[in-house]
Amino acid sequence: MFSSFMTNAWLSGTIVAILAGVVGFFVVLRAASFAAHAIPNGAFAGAAGANLVGLNPLFGLISFAIVAALSIGATSRRSRSDVATALSLVLMLALGAAFLTLSTEYEPAINALLFGEILGVSSSQLLPVLLLAVLCVVAILALYRPLVFTSVAPDLAAAKGVNATFVEISFLLVLALATALTVPIVGALLTFSLMIGPPAAARLLSKHPARALTLSITLALATVWASIACSFEFNLPIGFFVGTFGAVLYLCARVSHARRAVRSVA
Amino acid sequence: MHWLFEPGLFSNHTVRTALLVGLIAALVSAVVGVFTVLRGQSFAGHALTDVATAGGAGAFLAGVAPIIGFVGGGVLGAGAMDAIGVQRVKGRDIATGVVLGAATGLSALFLYLSATSSASTGATQMILFGSIFTVQPSTLPVVAILSGVVLLTIAFIARPLLLSSLSIELAATRGVRVRVVGLVFMVTLAVSVGLSAIVIGSILSTALLIGPPASALKVVNRFWLGAAIAVVLGIGATWAGIVFAYDSYYWIPSHRALPVSFFVVAFVVVEFAFFSVVHRRRRGRPATAIEDSSHHVETQWH
Numbered sequence: 001m002f003s004s005f006m007t008n009a010w011l012s013g014t015i016v017a018i019l020a021g022v023v024g025f026f027v028v029l030r031a032a033s034f035a036a037h038a039i040p041n042g043a044f045a046g047a048a049g050a051n052l053v054g055l056n057p058l059f060g061l062i063s064f065a066i067v068a069a070l071s072i073g074a075t076s077r078r079s080r081s082d083v084a085t086a087l088s089l090v091l092m093l094a095l096g097a098a099f100l101t102l103s104t105e106y107e108p109a110i111n112a113l114l115f116g117e118i119l120g121v122s123s124s125q126l127l128p129v130l131l132l133a134v135l136c137v138v139a140i141l142a143l144y145r146p147l148v149f150t151s152v153a154p155d156l157a158a159a160k161g162v163n164a165t166f167v168e169i170s171f172l173l174v175l176a177l178a179t180a181l182t183v184p185i186v187g188a189l190l191t192f193s194l195m196i197g198p199p200a201a202a203r204l205l206s207k208h209p210a211r212a213l214t215l216s217i218t219l220a221l222a223t224v225w226a227s228i229a230c231s232f233e234f235n236l237p238i239g240f241f242v243g244t245f246g247a248v249l250y251l252c253a254r255v256s257h258a259r260r261a262v263r264s265v266a
Numbered sequence: 267m268h269w270l271f272e273p274g275l276f277s278n279h280t281v282r283t284a285l286l287v288g289l290i291a292a293l294v295s296a297v298v299g300v301f302t303v304l305r306g307q308s309f310a311g312h313a314l315t316d317v318a319t320a321g322g323a324g325a326f327l328a329g330v331a332p333i334i335g336f337v338g339g340g341v342l343g344a345g346a347m348d349a350i351g352v353q354r355v356k357g358r359d360i361a362t363g364v365v366l367g368a369a370t371g372l373s374a375l376f377l378y379l380s381a382t383s384s385a386s387t388g389a390t391q392m393i394l395f396g397s398i399f400t401v402q403p404s405t406l407p408v409v410a411i412l413s414g415v416v417l418l419t420i421a422f423i424a425r426p427l428l429l430s431s432l433s434i435e436l437a438a439t440r441g442v443r444v445r446v447v448g449l450v451f452m453v454t455l456a457v458s459v460g461l462s463a464i465v466i467g468s469i470l471s472t473a474l475l476i477g478p479p480a481s482a483l484k485v486v487n488r489f490w491l492g493a494a495i496a497v498v499l500g501i502g503a504t505w506a507g508i509v510f511a512y513d514s515y516y517w518i519p520s521h522r523a524l525p526v527s528f529f530v531v532a533f534v535v536v537e538f539a540f541f542s543v544v545h546r547r548r549r550g551r552p553a554t555a556i557e558d559s560s561h562h563v564e565t566q567w568h
Contacts, residue, residue: 033363034309082308083480087538089312090473094531097469098524190374193367200360237378243371250364254350 006232008121012129013224016182017194019133021202021220022140023178024195025213026171028203029151033196034082035072035172038089040179040191042068045096047183052103058128061183065176068092073169121185129181136178143170148209190239197246198223201253219249284398284508284526287409291462292474292500294413297420298458299479299500300493301451304431309359310347311455311475313366315468317343318460320369323376333408333464340460343369344452398466398508398526409461416458419450427451428489466504469527474500477534481541485548503533 027036046064047057071088072081121129140147146167150157158164182191198219206212227241302311321339325332343365350361420427430437430444438444462471478499482492507530515523 028360028363031359033359033366034312037309037313037363037366082306083303083476086308086312086472086476087480087535090469090477090531091535093469094473094525094528098528101523101525101528187374190370192363193370196360196363196367200364237374239374240371240378243368243374247364247368247371 006228008123008126009228010225012121012126012185013228014221015130015133016185017220017224018217019136019178020182020191020194021198021217022137022213023175024199024220025202025216026140026147026151027175027195028199029148029209030171032171032175033192034085035069036175036179036195037192038072038085038092039065039068039172039176040183041089041096042092043176043180043183045092045099048096048099048103052099057184058180061180062177064092065180066173069172069176070169073165073172125184129185132177132181136174136181139170139174143167143174147171152209187239190242193239193243193246194220194223197243197250201246201249204250204253204257223249278512279403280399281508281512283401283403283406285505287401287406287465288398288504288508289501290409290413291466291470292478292504293497294416294458295462295471295474296478296482296496296500297417297493298455299475300483300489300496301420301427301431302455302475303479303483304428305451307358307455308472308476310344310362310452311459312472313347313362313369314340314343314456315459315463315471316366316373317369318456318463319468320373320376321460322464323373323380327376327380333405333461336464337412337457337460339369340456340463341453344456348449348452398470399511401465405465409465412457412461416454416461419454423447423450466530467527470504470530473527473531473534474504477531477538478503481534481538484538484541484545499534499537503530503537506530506533 024036027033043061043065046060046062046067048060049064050057050060068088072085146157146162149160150162150164150167154164179191182194199216202212202216202219206215223242223245226245227238230236230241231238299311302308318336318340321335321337321342322332323335324339325335328335346365347361350364351358426437426442426447429440430442430447434444437447459471459475462474466474478496479492481499482495486492486495507526507528510529511523511526514529
């Protein structure tokens with residue numbers, strides 16, 4: 001399990017977990033799950049397109065993720081945000097379907113993009129992933145106060161002159177970048193699970209933002225490490241374990257939260 | 267018209283089945299979709315297609331009829347979302363997200379197992395992207411019957427559902443059991459997207475559920491008129507998409523037809539853009555769109 005060919009899997013998994021723990025915490029806080037689901041899928045279409053024209057898939061991932069983030073951010077101010085997100089999502093997916101039809105890529109390559117291939121991460125992939133992840137975390141920390149403020153008390157933040165649109169668009173861009181990084185490693189579908197399950201559980205377990213954020217990172221790390229170990233042990237896709245552990249964590253947090261609520265009433 | 271309708275278009279059995287299935291799916295999606303958009307449940311509507319897909323992948327693996335997996339998976343997912351708390355606006359996003367995350371994990375497992383255990387390739391694409399051209403005529407009766415059940419259920423709960431979609435407080439004071447109505451709607455939504463996911467794929471399922479109703483609600487403020495416009499827009503986009511996809515075989519030198527979903531989604535998005543522009547042009551006049559007028563409920567809906 002800890003042999004040399006697994007080193008990159010452990011390293012990249014750790015980077016992705018920290019990133020998802022940080023970014024996902026704000027996804028949960030801002031109720032932006034739909035955007036967090038739509039952007040990785042849009043990015044998947046970008047990777048398929050880059051494959052078609054022979055570019056590095058990372059370019060396709062990043063550019064499509066940014067386009068998805070901007071279109072969600074720009075249209076959501078004018079109409080219902082969930083409608084805008086849904087339409088951006090299906091448009092990206094349809095483009096992805098068209099790219100896949102045109103390319104001669106065979107099925108395993110597509111499955112890898114959708115479900116991730118953490119064992120296939122090469123050492124040359126690792127450095128750009130690390131740099132971009134650091135960039136994302138730094139951006140989130142720089143935005144920390146306005147992000148929490150506009151999420152928790154939007155009216156007060158507006159009254160204090162915080163530019164909510166700017167904060168929202170910046171956040172979506174960070175989400176896009178984080179997504180583009182995690183898609184090739186854990187896959188488009190599971191990037192999402194990792195950003196929702198552990199942070200949602202953390203938020204139930206602690207009310208204090210900084211403590212919940214730390215807990216979110218810890219739970220995401222635990223999820224990824226346990227998933228890599230199980231995936232190796234049982235020879236099943238890592239995505240299955242990430243999705244299941246995330247949901248189980250959330251359920252446990254719900255139960256403990258409900259118990260505490262009962263106790264505080266009694 | 268020869269440039270539009272390539273040779274053999276209408277004598278082709280596959281195309282005829284596709285046009286019929288597309289008609290049913292677009293009709294049901296538009297009617298259910300109007301409520302989905304009004305209630306702000308687009309995310310749940312989309313997530314349920316992915317949950318249904320997980321059920322479909324499971325059925326594929328177990329060798330059960332896929333339709334049981336799709337519809338059963340969707341209904342289970344709807345129940346789980348409701349149990350976690352899809353009813354409260356605040357918890358809705360997380361409830362949907364957690365169920366979706368778990369379901370994608372299951373999808374990953376089922377697709378992996380079916381890819382390794384059977385020799386059949388293309389299961390992933392078939393389930394995820396679906397194709398209206400691969401619908402077997404034998405599934406038509408089941409689809410038609412379930413669609414009928416969905417439409418009847420919606421007709422039955424339309425008034426309380428509409429009222430509780432526009433104002434939960436008002437509906438509650440009028441004796442509507444908001445929670446029950448919400449749950450019935452979620453299950454209906456699950457059956458409807460499960461159906462459309464199996465016949466037209468999960469991309470198109472969301473596109474037809476959200477796009478045409480959102481377009482229609484941009485320009486009209488009467489519910490049934492909005493539903494009627496949505497139905498027309500949905501069927502129009504679907505049929506145009508089928509014709510273009512069929513024709514596209516002749517466009518590309520390598521004779522690779524582009525997917526139907528690509529064309530249908532393109533038409534749906536163009537419709538939405540067009541209606542958004544119309545809406546913005548009319549904005550100078552008094553606002554009457556449904557989305558802004560929950561306080562008009564009394565005067566407009568009774």
